[in-house]
Amino acid sequence: xxxxxxxxxxxxxxxxxxxxxxxxxxxxxxxxxxxxxxxxxxxxxxxxxxxxxxxxxxxxxxxxxxxxxxxxxxxxxxxxxxxxxxxxxxxxxxxxxxxxxxxxxxxxxxxxxxxxxxxxxxxxxxxxxxxxxxxxxxxxxxxxxxxxxxxxxxxxxxxxxxxxxxxxxxxxxxxxxxxxxxxxxxxxxxxxxxxxxxxxxxxxxxxxxxxxxxxxxxxxxxxxxxxxxxxxxxxxxxxxxxxxxxxxxxxxxxxxxxxxxxxxxxxxxxxxxxxxxxxxxxxxxxxxxxxxxxxxxxxxxxxxxxxxxxxxxxxxxxxxxxxxxxxxxxxxxxxxxxxxxxxxxxxxxxxxxxxxxxxxxxxxxxxxxxxxxxxxxxx
Amino acid sequence: xxxxxxxxxxxxxxxxxxxxxxxxxxxxxxxxxxxxxxxxxxxxxxxxxxxxxxxxxxxxxxxxxxxxxxxxxxxxxxxxxxxxxxxxxxxxxxxxxxxxxxxxxxxxxxxxxxxxxxxxxxxxxxxxxxxxxxxxxxxxxxxxxxxxxxxxxxxxxxxxxxxxxxxxxxxxxxxxxxxxxx
Numbered sequence: 258x259x260x261x262x263x264x265x266x267x268x269x270x271x272x273x274x275x276x277x278x279x280x281x282x283x284x285x286x287x288x289x290x291x292x293x294x295x296x297x298x299x300x301x302x303x304x305x306x307x308x309x310x311x312x313x314x315x316x317x318x319x320x321x322x323x324x325x326x327x328x329x330x331x332x333x334x335x336x337x338x339x340x341x342x343x344x345x346x347x348x349x350x351x352x353x354x355x356x357x358x359x360x361x362x363x364x365x366x367x368x369x370x371x372x373x374x375x376x377x378x379x380x381x382x383x384x385x386x387x388x389x390x391x392x393x394x395x396x397x398x399x400x401x402x403x404x405x406x407x408x409x410x411x412x413x414x415x416x417x418x419x420x421x422x423x424x425x426x427x428x429x430x431x432x433x434x435x436x437x438x439x440x441x442x443x444x445x446x447x448x449x450x451x452x453x454x455x456x457x458x459x460x461x462x463x464x465x466x467x468x469x470x471x472x473x474x475x476x477x478x479x480x481x482x483x484x485x486x487x488x489x490x491x492x493x494x495x496x497x498x499x500x501x502x503x504x505x506x507x508x509x510x511x512x513x514x515x516x517x518x519x520x521x522x523x524x525x526x527x528x529x530x531x532x533x534x535x536x537x538x539x540x541x542x543x544x545x546x547x548x549x550x551x552x553x554x555x556x557x558x559x560x561x562x563x564x565x566x567x568x569x570x571x572x573x574x575x576x577x578x579x580x581x582x583x584x585x586x587x588x589x590x591x592x593x594x595x596x597x598x599x600x601x602x603x604x605x606x607x608x609x610x611x612x613x614x615x616x617x618x619x620x621x622x623x624x625x626x627x628x629x630x631x632x633x634x635x636x
Numbered sequence: 637x638x639x640x641x642x643x644x645x646x647x648x649x650x651x652x653x654x655x656x657x658x659x660x661x662x663x664x665x666x667x668x669x670x671x672x673x674x675x676x677x678x679x680x681x682x683x684x685x686x687x688x689x690x691x692x693x694x695x696x697x698x699x700x701x702x703x704x705x706x707x708x709x710x711x712x713x714x715x716x717x718x719x720x721x722x723x724x725x726x727x728x729x730x731x732x733x734x735x736x737x738x739x740x741x742x743x744x745x746x747x748x749x750x751x752x753x754x755x756x757x758x759x760x761x762x763x764x765x766x767x768x769x770x771x772x773x774x775x776x777x778x779x780x781x782x783x784x785x786x787x788x789x790x791x792x793x794x795x796x797x798x799x800x801x802x803x804x805x806x807x808x809x810x811x812x813x814x815x816x817x818x
Binding site: 311484596 | 687688689690691717718719720721723725726734736740743767768769771772773776793794795796797804805815
């Protein structure tokens with residue numbers, strides 16, 4: 258007698274009904290990059306609905322702005338999209354300067370633009386590293402952080418901080434650039450030009466990576482506009498939405514660069530747009546770094562800034578997309594109302610639209626290509 | 637289109653039957669200042685202003701809000717397909733919404749504002765059937781100002797926890813524990 262009876266395959270009952278059920282993703286999920294909770298309705302592994310639950314780290318920055326002076330507001334904006342902190346600061350400073358009709362020196366404009374583009378590269382480096390990690394390629398994380406570290410060192414020397422820099426003030430920048438700034442930036446540009454092809458060799462061309470990205474999370478151009486998508490998310494769908502092109506600020510009207518556009522609208526397109534943007538940012542830095550005009554690094558403003566009565570709107574392009582600052586002043590030393598139109602909130606609102614019908618694994622990859630920074634959503 | 641052309645076109649959509657005179661004064665919403673509508677403009681239910689703002693501003697009554705927004709989006713000459721900012725406002729007596737619109741085709745920009753003096757139960761028609769981005773932004777306004785949006789598909793708190801009392805971004809909100817007033 259055989260020790261084990263031969264197992265007859267069981268007949269599978271195909272009549273059972275699949276049931277939709279409900280799971281939480283987050284708030285402490287490593288792929289959400291912050292305290293973001295997604296409520297997923299799934300059927301097997303197919304996603305039926307994604308509902309973001311926000312507000313875990315909401316600090317009500319808009320309310321805090323109403324009691325702060327215009328100089329103080331600048332510091333709060335660091336804490337929104339902390340990977341674009343310089344550009345956020347710039348947005349507020351530009352709003353205040355426009356309202357005061359204050360013309361800042363050319364030197365300030367160029368410095369702001371160079372550091373802004375360095376910020377964008379640093380942000381994209383981090384995104385690229387984390388993006389690889391989300392789809393299972395751990396090496397990218399170390400590559401991305403290695404190069405980002407060089408930028409952070411440049412920032413530390415000139416701005417005094419590595420992440421939340423607070424380098425901008427209304428009227429200019431806080432200090433003049435460090436004597437090493439130009440040389441170190443040039444060194445970085447030279448270094449990084451050899452590294453982006455390395456990124457491509459490691460991740461972009463990888464077959465597994467391509468298969469996970471291509472045709473996943475498709476967003477059409479019409480939907481991108483309707484959902485208010487901006488930044489690489491919009492441009493991956495062929496929607497020309499670069500604020501630097503359409504409403505140039507600081508020194509961006511003096512440089513030539515191409516708007517990175519892809520028309521496929523899938524995860525791979527959004528990925529490729531960011532890689533292209535790193536090249537464009539390098540090109541912008543190269544055009545400006547040798548021609549930083551001499552002059553003052555700030556113009557004096559009153560210790561107490563009072564904006565004329567009225568409403569002011571300024572938009573800038575952060576690494577994530579369009580940041581709008583809407584300020585209403587009644588003529589006092591505090592703004593009456595400040596609204597930050599953050600790119601993150603609009604970009605996450607389309608997650609349900611592009612993730613439905615896909616798998617949970619694809620949701621992780623799709624979310625990585627949206628490049629969400631949660632404090633930017635929970636302002 | 638420049639601001640004047642926009643003003644003429646949009647003003648002609650909502651003619652004011654009752655107004656016989658071409659010139660009328662309309663109160664500027666937030667400041668109470670009075671401006672004169674240029675004589676070339678049709679008497680309209682809308683009021684236009686460029687004062688204190690870099691954009692052309694339209695103040696609309698809440699009954700016409702949805703109709704106006706739909707036409708702004710769908711009219712091929714205006715083509716405002718991009719709602720780039722939706723802001724809740726507490727003007728003291730009144731609550732309101734400010735919509736910033738842009739056309740991705742023509743790149744002209746426009747601000748639409750609507751107010752209500754009903755602080756107990758403020759409500760406006762939703763625009764999220766016109767621009768999908770409005771869904772989340774209207775929920776944010778609902779959180780912080782308590783403004784309700786009629787026909788909104790999923791009107792519940794976006795940031796606040798359920799059962800939160802009061803509307804934090806209103807000017808009369810008091811939280812003695814968590815707010816530091818200098």
